[in-house]
Amino acid sequence: MSKVKYYYDPETLAYRKIKVKKGKKVGYVFLFLLASALFGFLCFVALLNTPYFETPKDKLQAREIENMRIRYEILNHKMDQVEGVLEDIAERDNNLYRAYFNTSPIPDEQRKAGFGGVNRYKELEGYNNSDIIVSTSKRLDIISKELVVQSKSLEEIAKLAKDKEKLLAAIPAIQPVKNEDLRRVASGYGYRSDPFTKIRKFHAGMDFSAKTGTPIYATGDGVVRRADNRASGYGNHIVIKHGYGYETLYAHLSKYKARVGQKVKRGDIIGYVGSTGRSEAPHLHYEVHKNGQPVNPINFYYGNISAKEYLLISEMANQENQSLD
Template identity: 55%
Template sequence: MAKVKYYYDENTLSYRKIAVKKSDKYRKVIFSFLGVVLIAFFGFIGFSQILMSPSERAQKRELENLKFHYELIEKRLEESSSILSQLQERDNNIYRSYFEANPIPEEQRKAGFGGVNRYKNLEGFDNSDLITKLTKEVDILSKQMVVQSKSLDEIVELAKEKKKMLAAIPAILPVKRGDFYVASGYKMRMHPILKINKFHKGMDFTAPKGTPVYASGDGKIHRAQRSSTFGNVIYIDHGYGYKTIYAHLSKMVVKRRQEVKRGDLIGYVGNTGLSVAPHLHYEVHKNDRAVNPINFYYGDLSLDEFANLQKTSEESQSYD
């Protein structure tokens, strides 16, 4: 039986019953029920922790530790993949472009692993999906790194070859500036001796007999001989399709098969062969075709000097 509660009324000088509202009764019941549920829930958790054996608690800690390390590895893989992607982009768009090498196709860089199921041995475990996913990511990243490593090895070899090629291209004047007076150019003209219109395949540098003549690029002496037309003449094979000819020399100081560097002395200006005055006849050939030598003096001339040489070569008469 519920207790009846009273209060003292000072106005009537008597005790009166305390009336309990129904809403208060319901609220009290609800709060009591919730209290019991919460006590039971936290009691169950505490009880379950108490019931766990030491090995189960250790296993739980191990799983939490493995989850933490898995997330850490995932993050590092994402960072490594991002760095590799930047390197791949520079490789295709800068390095390989500079050395005129074809870019590596995206399909080749990003290719996965086909064929048999190489991850079958990872199936059947509680966390097989996570382990398989992580292993695949590591394998793909490893393959991309191998492809990139081979590409960089190729770039190194291309750089070495590019350096050799740049040194081989005939890029300087065969006679030093100030040692020659006028240079006649690559053009159609009247031959001064044969008196016929004939294309002049090189440039003539008029200079005193005995003026030094230099190799315009690295290469090997292909021929150093006497010719009825060119007189004493030297042919240098520079490789990469480039050859140069130095004609009408008074003296040659190199021999066949001798290797020379750009700027090496190879002979002296003369007046041998079909020549009307001491000068050097100089030709540049690319893939067995004569080209205008004036386009190959970028290692020696400023823009003003180039413009002046071009003007005089067009106006002057050849000497052979």
């Protein structure tokens, strides 16, 4: 039961009961209800922002975030494996492939360089899981760049290998006359006695003594640059341009089996032994030129003779006897 309130009336000198108007009673009730509702709302908001109260939507988002975190961890683990494979490939690339082709290795700073300048990951910042997202994105970008660098390196190695194969095929690496067709190596590279003047002069090639009509073989892949008798002393002769600075000359032929502009392979028959031009007897005069200068052909016979045969030919070629041209 509510307390009755009184007030003192000075006119009647007596206490009178205070009568509350109905409108005020309603106002008080309304204010109480409003304050209660406001207090309840504030308490609800406070509960929503505590870890002790989660809505179904919050629980779903939490599960999705945890699932995303786990996936990023798995992705980082896979990137660890990819980086390990890339490091192994880079190691072989630098120390095996590029070393074999005498090419400078690619430094790690170039392979693993990041991306300078503008912040590429600004839009990923400011979230609860920004650290793992940004770090993973950086690793993916660096791995992608490493793959591009390695791909270009392997393309370069493939080109070098192709060029190396062409170079090996172009080097004059066999004897122009087979051993079974030889009578002897009549003269070698260096100063020899001229058969006509008997004066000691420089002999720029090797003389292979053989019967007229003995096949002559191209000693490396190339293109026939000359096939004529217009050079003094050589008679019928062929010049093959092999590329990479190499040329070979075959002189005193009895007849040709190659024409100017023809592509030949090592081992192809290009002509036959004869004694045309300035020649004392049937033989092949053979020269090897590197960058326009004659070099000793004995250094190139590694493609079709044994070590024992090479030593025998070398001994005969090094004798300072009389040449046949």
